[in-house]
Amino acid sequence: MAPRLQAEHDLSPAELNAIEERLNSDNRRLTGRDDDRSLVFALRDETGRAIGIAAGYSWAGIAELKLMWVDESHRGRGYGRDMLDAFVAEAAARGAGRIWVSTHDFQAPGLYARAGFERMVELAGWPEGHSNVVLCKTIAAEG
DSSP states (O other): OOOOOOOOTTOOHHHHHHHHHHHHHHHHHHHTOOOOEEEEEEEEOTTSOEEEEEEEEEETTEEEEEEEEEOGGGTTSSHHHHHHHHHHHHHHHTTOSEEEEEEETTSSHHHHHHTTOEEEEEEETSSTTSEEEEEEEEOOOOO
C-alpha cells in the first residue's frame, strides 16, 4: 500500500514533537553535533502563572530564540530585556558564537537592536502589509 497524503491540521503536540525529534536525530547524525538542548527562561507571577517566556535552543555553536513574549499587563517594566539578557548569557555559557531571532516589524525588532542584535534580512509581505525581520547577535569568544 502506498503512503497517502492527507490534511491533519490538528495533529497532536505529542506527535509533532516526536516527528521533530526524528528530524533533530537526522541533523545530529548529518552534522556530527549532538549538543542540542532547550534554552528557556520563564517569568512567573506570585501564583506561578507564566507571564513571560524566552524560549529556544542551543546547538552546534549557535542559539536560536524562537519565542519571546511578555503578558501585556507586565510590559514596559524591563522584563523582556531581563529575559533576553538571561538567554544571551546562557547561550554564551554553552559556547554559542551567534544567536538568531526572527521577529515581525510590529513586535520587538527595536528591543533586539538595543541588545546588540544586527538586522540581517527583512522579508516584506510576511505577513501582508508587514515584514519579518531576522536578526543575529555575535557573541565575542572569551580568552
